[in-house]
Amino acid sequence: MEANDKTVLICRGTGCESAKSPAIQTELMSGLQGSDVEVKFTGCHGMCQQGPIVIVEPQGTFYANVKLKDVEPIVGSLKNGGGPVEKLFYKDPATKEGLSTYHDIPFYSRQKRLVLQNCGRIDPEDIDDYLAEGGYEGLKKAIFDMTPDAVVQAVLDSGLRGRGGGGFPTGRKWKFTQDAPSDTKYVLCNADEGDPGAFMDRSVLEGDPHAVLEGMAIAGFAIGAQKGYIYCRAEYPLAIKRLQIAIEQARERGYLGKGIMDGDFDFDIDIFHGAGAFVCGEETALITSIEGNRGMPRSRPPYPAVKGLYDKPTLLNNVKTYANVRLIINNGADWFASIGTEKSKGTAVFALTGKIANSGLVEVPMGITLREIIFDIGGGMLDPNKNFKAVQTGGPSGGCLPESFLDTPVDYDSLIEAGSMMGSGGMVVMDEDTCMVDVARYFLDFTEKESCGKCVPCRLGTKQMLDILEDIVEGRGKPGDIELLEDLAVGIKAGSLCGLGQTAPNPVLTTLRYFRDEYEAHINHHACPAKQCKELITYHILDTCVGCGLCRRNCSTNAIIGEQKELHYIDQSLCHKCGVCFEVCPPKVFSVEIRTGEVKLVES
Amino acid sequence: MTNQINFTIDGQEIVAQEGQNILDAALANDIYIPHLCHHPDLKPVGACRLCGVEIDGGHMTMSCLEPVREGIDVRTDSPVIYQARKIAIELLIADHHMDCLACAAAHDCDLLTVSAYMGVQPERLERLRKTERDLPIDTSNPFFQFDPNKCVICGICVRTCDEIVGLGALGFIDRGVSTVVGTFGNKPFVESVCESCGECVVRCPVGALAPKKPEFAAREVQTTCVYCGVGCGIYLGISGDEVVSVRADRERPTNEGSLCVKGRYGFNFINHPDRLTKPLIKKNGEFEEAEWDEALELIASKFAESKGEKFAALASAKCTLEENYLIQKFTRAVMGTNSVDHCARL
Ligand SMILES: Cc1cc2nc3c(=O)[nH]c(=O)nc-3n(C[C@H](O)[C@H](O)[C@H](O)COP(=O)(O)O)c2cc1C
Ligand code: SF4
Ligand code: SF4
Numbered sequence: 001m002e003a004n005d006k007t008v009l010i011c012r013g014t015g016c017e018s019a020k021s022p023a024i025q026t027e028l029m030s031g032l033q034g035s036d037v038e039v040k041f042t043g044c045h046g047m048c049q050q051g052p053i054v055i056v057e058p059q060g061t062f063y064a065n066v067k068l069k070d071v072e073p074i075v076g077s078l079k080n081g082g083g084p085v086e087k088l089f090y091k092d093p094a095t096k097e098g099l100s101t102y103h104d105i106p107f108y109s110r111q112k113r114l115v116l117q118n119c120g121r122i123d124p125e126d127i128d129d130y131l132a133e134g135g136y137e138g139l140k141k142a143i144f145d146m147t148p149d150a151v152v153q154a155v156l157d158s159g160l161r162g163r164g165g166g167g168f169p170t171g172r173k174w175k176f177t178q179d180a181p182s183d184t185k186y187v188l189c190n191a192d193e194g195d196p197g198a199f200m201d202r203s204v205l206e207g208d209p210h211a212v213l214e215g216m217a218i219a220g221f222a223i224g225a226q227k228g229y230i231y232c233r234a235e236y237p238l239a240i241k242r243l244q245i246a247i248e249q250a251r252e253r254g255y256l257g258k259g260i261m262d263g264d265f266d267f268d269i270d271i272f273h274g275a276g277a278f279v280c281g282e283e284t285a286l287i288t289s290i291e292g293n294r295g296m297p298r299s300r301p302p303y304p305a306v307k308g309l310y311d312k313p314t315l316l317n318n319v320k321t322y323a324n325v326r327l328i329i330n331n332g333a334d335w336f337a338s339i340g341t342e343k344s345k346g347t348a349v350f351a352l353t354g355k356i357a358n359s360g361l362v363e364v365p366m367g368i369t370l371r372e373i374i375f376d377i378g379g380g381m382l383d384p385n386k387n388f389k390a391v392q393t394g395g396p397s398g399g400c401l402p403e404s405f406l407d408t409p410v411d412y413d414s415l416i417e418a419g420s421m422m423g424s425g426g427m428v429v430m431d432e433d434t435c436m437v438d439v440a441r442y443f444l445d446f447t448e449k450e451s452c453g454k455c456v457p458c459r460l461g462t463k464q465m466l467d468i469l470e471d472i473v474e475g476r477g478k479p480g481d482i483e484l485l486e487d488l489a490v491g492i493k494a495g496s497l498c499g500l501g502q503t504a505p506n507p508v509l510t511t512l513r514y515f516r517d518e519y520e521a522h523i524n525h526h527a528c529p530a531k532q533c534k535e536l537i538t539y540h541i542l543d544t545c546v547g548c549g550l551c552r553r554n555c556s557t558n559a560i561i562g563e564q565k566e567l568h569y570i571d572q573s574l575c576h577k578c579g580v581c582f583e584v585c586p587p588k589v590f591s592v593e594i595r596t597g598e599v600k601l602v603e604s
Numbered sequence: 605m606t607n608q609i610n611f612t613i614d615g616q617e618i619v620a621q622e623g624q625n626i627l628d629a630a631l632a633n634d635i636y637i638p639h640l641c642h643h644p645d646l647k648p649v650g651a652c653r654l655c656g657v658e659i660d661g662g663h664m665t666m667s668c669l670e671p672v673r674e675g676i677d678v679r680t681d682s683p684v685i686y687q688a689r690k691i692a693i694e695l696l697i698a699d700h701h702m703d704c705l706a707c708a709a710a711h712d713c714d715l716l717t718v719s720a721y722m723g724v725q726p727e728r729l730e731r732l733r734k735t736e737r738d739l740p741i742d743t744s745n746p747f748f749q750f751d752p753n754k755c756v757i758c759g760i761c762v763r764t765c766d767e768i769v770g771l772g773a774l775g776f777i778d779r780g781v782s783t784v785v786g787t788f789g790n791k792p793f794v795e796s797v798c799e800s801c802g803e804c805v806v807r808c809p810v811g812a813l814a815p816k817k818p819e820f821a822a823r824e825v826q827t828t829c830v831y832c833g834v835g836c837g838i839y840l841g842i843s844g845d846e847v848v849s850v851r852a853d854r855e856r857p858t859n860e861g862s863l864c865v866k867g868r869y870g871f872n873f874i875n876h877p878d879r880l881t882k883p884l885i886k887k888n889g890e891f892e893e894a895e896w897d898e899a900l901e902l903i904a905s906k907f908a909e910s911k912g913e914k915f916a917a918l919a920s921a922k923c924t925l926e927e928n929y930l931i932q933k934f935t936r937a938v939m940g941t942n943s944v945d946h947c948a949r950l
Contacts (some may be wrong), residue, residue, distance in 0.1 A: 079797050277779070288758025294776060299650040301667050452775060453757060453783025454651050456640075457688070460695035460735075463781040467733035494664060494684055497651040 004038045005079060009055040010066075011120060013044030013200075013206055014238050016051040018107065024052055024066055030136040031075035032476040043207020043242075046081075046119035046361035050090055060101035063088035079183040093357045093379045107358045108460075110377045111117035113340070115323045115345050119207030122241050130210040136255050138326030141552055145261050146329075151222040152178055155325065157333035159298065159345035162188055163204035164281075164318030165424045166499070167344070167412035173315060176305035177223040179374035180313035185225035187216050187267075188309065188316040190286060191232040191239070194278035195395030196446055198426040200349045203361050208323065213269060215322030217256065218329060219387055220267040223315050225241045227267040231286050233276045269502040278450035279398075282498050283316045285452065296452045296604070297498035318424065320349055340366030344411035348422065354392075354429035355382045364410065371406040376428055389530075390514070393421030396443045396450075397503030397509025400436060409585045419510040437522055438513040441469035451500060457502025461492035467507060477523035482512065515580035527597030534577045537596045541568050542579070545591040551581035613657075613678045614876055626678055627655050627665035631837040637680050638689060638718040640696075641758035642668045643807050644766055653692050656685045664688065666681065668725055693722050698732040699781075700810075701753035708818040710810030715756060742791035747869040748805045748815050752784045755812035761785060761804030768862060773798040785812075800865040806852070815869075819848035821918060826853065832921045833928065834858055847874045873891065906941065916943035 010016075010025045021041075031040045045053050050064035054074065061084045063074065073085045089098030090105055102108045113119075122129035142151050150155075177185065187211060193201040205212060216228045232240055247269055250256040258266045272290050274420030279285050280295040287309050308314025324346060328336045337345050344366040350373065353359045357379030364373055370391055374380065383391060389401040399420035401408065408414050412422050430439065448462040457594035465488055468481050489505035496502045512519060521527040528536040541551070541560070545567050552560040552568060559575040562568030570581070585592040607622040612637050620629035628644055632636050640652035646666035656664040658679045667678070681686075704710045715868060741749040762774045762785060773796050777786045787796030805813045821841025829836040830851075837856025841849030850871050854861035873879055880933040883899035907915070917935040919928045928946065935944040 092722060154688075223626045279779075296776075299666065448780050451780040453779050453781070454649075454694055455653050456756075457653050458652070459700050459757065459781055461691065464695060464698070464732060471733070480731060482807070487687075487693060491688050493693055495656070495688035497650060497653065 001542075007057045008029045008032070008037060008074075008264055009041045009042050009057060009080070009120070010039065010045070011045050011053045011055075012041040013048070013203060014236075015044065015048035016053060017238065020050050020068065021052040022575055024054070024068060024071060025446075026073040028054075028075065030077065030474055031071055032073060032532075034330070035079055036140060037078050039125045041125075042121060043119045043124045044361060045102075045103075046088075046111075046201040046363075047358060048360045049358065050360075053120075055102065056084070059084075060103050061422060062090055062100070062102040062105065064090040070088055075390055093384075096212055107360070107362070107377055107379065107389055110372070111363050112347050113210075113363045114327055114339075115204060115320050116207070116361065118211065119203055119361075119477065122208065122306050122496045124207055124209055125245050127210060127246065127418075129254060129601075130208070134330065135210050136214055137248075139214050139217050139221075139255065139330035140261060140394070142221055143265050143328050148222045148224065149179065151329065152332045154359070155222070155544075158323065158328045158334075158336040159340075159343075161335065161344060161412060162318055163320035163324070163424065165347070165422065165576075166260060166485065168420060170317060171324055173305060174219065174222055176303070178316040179314050181248055182305050184227075184310075184312045185222045185223055186309045186314045187223065187225045187228035188286065188290075188304075188314055189216055189228065189230040189319060189322055190281060190316055191230050191236070191237075191319050192274050192278075192281035192282070192293070193233065194276070194281045194450070195424055195426045197353050197428060198351050198395060198424055200351050200361060200425040202236050202239050204319050204323050204349075205236070206242055209239075209243045209252065211323040211326060212319055213246055213256065215251055215317075215325035216269060216324050217260065217267050218315070219322065221265055223313075225268050228267065229272045229290060229309075230273050231272045231280070231290060232271060234273040235276050237557060238403070239389075240271055240273065247271070268377065269532065277452070278500070279452045279500055282500060284498070286316065288313065294452075295534075296454045299497055304357060320425075341409060341411045341566075343413055348410060348425065349426040350393075350425045350549075352378050352427050352429070353433070355386065355431040356429040357382055357384075358382070367409045369407050370401070373410065373427070378429065381429075383431065386433060388429070388440075389431045389432050389434055390436065392428040392430065392439065393426065394421035394503075394506070395426045396447045397421060397424045397499065397506055398426075399506045400430070400439060400512070400514065402514045420506070421512055426430075433530055433532065434529040435473070435528050436511045436518045437469065437528075438473050438530075438532055440511045441466065441473055441509045444469055444504070447500060447504040453502075454497075455495070457492045457499040458497070458504060459493035461488055462501070462504050464488055465492075465505065469508070472519065472522045473522075473528070473533045473535070475522075475526055477519075477573075479523065481523055482516070482519050485514065521597070525597045529596070531594045531596050533596075536576060537574060537594050539570055539575060539577065539579070540593045540595055541583055542591045542593055543567055545588065546589050547591070548586065550584045550586065551592065554580045554584050556580070609672045611672055611674065611676045611678065614680055618672075620672040622672070624672050626657060626659075626670045626672055628668075628684070629672050630667065630678075630680070636721060637667055638693070639668060640718060640756055640809050641715050641760060643760050643764070646763045647759065647805070649759060652756070654689055656688055657842055658682050658685065666701075666849040679774060679900065689726075691709035691720060692717055693724060694729055694732060696756060697724060697729060697738075699735040700756070701737070701751070703823070706810040707807070711820075713811065714809035739784065742792050743816070745798070745800055746794075747865070748813060750785075750793065750813050752786075752812065754810050755785055757783055757785065758787075758808060758809060758811055760807045760946050761813055764804045764807050766799075769799070769801060769803050770808070771797060771799060774804065788882065800869070801863065802865065802868045803862060806868075819843065821849050821873070824851065829863070831864075831866045831870070831923055833925055833944050834925065835924060836863055836869060840871070847871055910939070912940050913940045915941050916945070919944070919946045921947050 004061045012021050025041050039570050042082050052066045054063040062138045077085050099105050144399050160170040161167040255323045256268050282297045285295040285297040304314040340346050347363050347365050349363045362377050390402050390565050392400045405418050442467040448466045451462050453459045471477050489509050492505050518529050521529050531537050547565040549564050557574050557576050559571045582592045607896040609620045613630050618633050637655045639655040650666040650669045655667045659676050664685050712834050737753050739752040765774045766772050777784050777790050822843045823840040826839050829838050836859035838852030839851040840847045850868050852861045852863045882893045885894045919931045930943045
């Protein structure tokens, strides 16, 4: 590519695809036909909320929320050599100023993109794009310049820890599997990604599938395996399609299959479609599922490193763990170990969601604070008038941390100490309008439904906790329920067979630890401090009402009564608490009030 | 010969066999550790989470899954174990359809055994939300019924059908608290591949899988099943002068506690009014009761007239091996023919 040759990159990650990016690509291609501008599609850029995203390299011009009708001005500016299309620039949420390139956008400039370095930059369906970025150099170096022992040692020295949530030192796992005597061994990639709201692994698979294949092949060489499987949930059709294409291209070019790169190392990979059960992300359940049985965990030991798939020594790592491997081999263990904190090396990838201005996929060095992620990269609260309340990490196994923990460094051990955990990378930001009891209920509702049902504490305990939480948010909480929740949590954590049950009470325990007063308000005063729990709130019209009738006309149950230009009131017996009146009452009037705790009915 | 392993449980010296698990070793030495999903005939799975122990002061682990090891110090109780067990059993009871008085398993229910051992307190149970479950009882099988409301999802039936019977008629359906045991497609038992052998029924630790006609025997008689040449050991349960039940003999090497549908449930012929208890001889076109001597003499005289190729013998699978041997010997040596066959010839 000549220095001043332009390339247009259009994102075709799942988010942008569903917002018509393939059609935009077609239009761009026909518009630019005959010009020297190349049009390529890429995987996810991370800023999914702003999609579809179009980038013009080499300048890095960043167009957000591109619609079909915007193609014409973009093509025009490229063909005529005019200036960029300013109205499509991303607007800084604070200053409202348009930022012309992604280098200027704090969302990108504050990140450190290692695992995601190719996502959004290369065409994931073209192996040549990957090779141009140094693809398969790591595998080549491992096979031809290193011994399996040296590869394992490099991973050990790098300090890489598993990105699937638990943070187990990857090098040690490789060593155990390498040391397990057997002619047949397996390398498995965990691409089940079942946490609600998480899409880190999917983005890597869709945006840079070869990086995962390369990591797995290096692992196969290190531990002495010839066969790998990627366990990917069937709900990720695009990831599966791109993996399939990548595997076929890698086989054709001799990076997978017999005699890789004409050496004597054989390694091949197949994809296994998971049916989308969260528990199948647990390693023993995943293995049981590949074996063709119902995906239920089994007790460990024996660990998969000793007795895994088909009872053979098996190495199981997360998608991002494998994606890190080639970087370690290419750049050296010391380079990797220089990033991050003492015990957590490298970067962490988070799916930032919730009440945050810039939701999307971010990659940051370990040790960065929660505040930097949420306020600098994430741009702060979605509604700048609302206060930050809590951040949830670790998905259903994790916890909610309040404002006082915003300066906690993001690494495996600090988060665990605070009562949460790194997890596989979900990060949900909550504002003052979030009821923490309801958040706990949400997660328990998830784990209760996803429990495999095998063991008593998890099967019945999560249901019991959920029943109690539902009672509390619906106003049926009883004195003693908080203690009962704590009692159950201890028993469920200690007694459950697998990580799902062992961590399921965490969302309840952390919210109890940091927001106990909210539980008490619900139970003892029938009050939801965040004014979210429908059964505990009532809507009222204040006497500042000007009688415009907006609320009355919008109320679907005709619960609002009043003559035009006269004071209105709400018939509580008809009110369904949808909150429309609160929304529509003009901000200047602001006469609808939500009350909780003391139920005062407005007299008619 | 396996090696002997010496260790202690709660300070008591135990001698166990290498390869045995701690739970089995404890039970063999009359030390009770609560458990629901364990059965000595099956591979352990550690699902009920009741049998936790601490080994040499370490974390709680499930004794059904831990092999005995030389010199270890096993504790069957500690504050952590107690708490985990207590929550588990309380949750089980809050989830269980406790109609013990009408339950076939009440005299032999592992759930009640565990509750009695743990000393469940009503005021603690009252704090819990009861599961509201009213699933239909499957009465389609002629011999037993399945009440999913009483099932504790121990999986013993599933593993029995898999590991012992080799049929795999049962599995788990659904997830979480909705998990139930069922046949393929959750069809009634009769519409499945189930062969009604009842192996699962006898192992179910509660009253979920139970015989349709539970009869309590006053005494038992050890004998051999009369159905086929395998010769399974059984105990006939007797009440008054009637056979009311059959129980497999776990000590008999031929069947080691297993039976088939006929051996287990097909015993009502014993007291059936149509059963022949005396020989019948056809006289003037009608069958008439006769004495044994008369009948045997008649047979002997007919045999004497029918030697050689006119004669053929068909033996029965209900006879023992020795009896069948005698029949072929008699046919060949006395009757002078090789025409001898057997109903179970393959
Ligand atoms: C209920 C449950 C769900 C899990 N889901 C995932 C998952 O979706 N992806 C993943 O990589 N690990 C998941 N894990 C963790 C895996 O069991 C395993 O530790 C991990 O894949 C190992 O890879 P790593 O060492 O690279 O992190 C889950 C664990 C549990 C208990
Ligand atoms: S903890 Fe939950 S998910 Fe894990 S084995 Fe037990 S029931 Fe299944
Ligand atoms: S039916 Fe009986 S044996 Fe089968 S899982 Fe339920 S309780 Fe266990």
